[in-house]
Amino acid sequence: MLVRCIECVARFRRDAIDFAELPPRCPHCTGILKSDTVSFGEPIPPDVLEGCFEEAERADCMIVAGTSATVYPAAQFPVSVHQRGGDLVEVNPYESEITQLCRHTLQGPAGEILPLLVERVRRRA
Template identity: 35%
Template sequence: MNLSQARAALSDARRVAVLTGAGISAESGIPTFRDAQTGHWARFKPEDLASPEAYFRDPALVWEWYAGRYRDVMAATPNTGHTLLAQLERQKADGFFLATQNVDGLHARAGSERLVELHGNLTTARCEVCGHIEDLPSPQDFTPPPVCSRCGGRMRPNIVWFGEFLPEQALQASADAFAAADVALVIGTSGVVYPAAGLAFETLERGGTVIEINPDETELTPHLSFSLRDTASKGLATLTEED
């Protein structure tokens, strides 16, 4: 498949499923989890900050880490890649589905609505007692830990931690959408984190087209229909241009 054929496939597709990873948010200045472990945080291992055991051992430390990341994402803005996906959603309407591995909320802020966040969202918290999810207050007004407005229980970051399962409904909805997709886009993800990385094969196994946008070759690349070696925003702009 060449670029012209990839453009035509996307343009003609009635059902489009998209998976995004850290690469699309990098252009908004959002560091990956490990890239954010600088300064004071460099001495901690990931599981010291992002696991149920870490939270049980020292919830204040974990909330300090996530409060800092929350401030960072709220200071960022969606980039052209986020905006182009929101535009594609409006074109495809009910035939569009977006699954993201990112936790920064930038897709929603760009206008995406047919969206699942497989790894949670930094801008929300989940009650440890009743499971209620609600938005965090603005960063300047936020003092962790938040308290549930429904039951008064302590709330934890609404993030899927190491050792936890992805939300079952979101994962099933993603699998169904990719299985039904005429075209799937895999954008800015390394393709090594499963089960999300396996979504592309749901499309391929049913005869659909999978297009990758990534500056680097990934473990998925040899299996896919076409790859654009570019950033998310530039790759999406190239892919959605008319010949």
């Protein structure tokens, strides 16, 4: 598990950080460290966002799981794949903004559907 500096975006192994003083501070810039996850309302870290744009531009198929697909910039990724002729597979309990663009829709919670999908793919491999 990693922690990330909210100032310089440096990442560190959680077990390499001293939590004796709170909040934990970045060894590089003294910025506050938090878990390397994206909380609701928090922007996607710039390096991760750049990687997402690159992968979305190369993808010919994308699984879109457990999202309303309405929050930009992430909502643009499946639209971009679809516009270039790629296929979208949606895993969601309800219709979303991109359901009409999807080649396949697997209706249900991602936590239940994705393990079943992985199992089916493994059996075919």
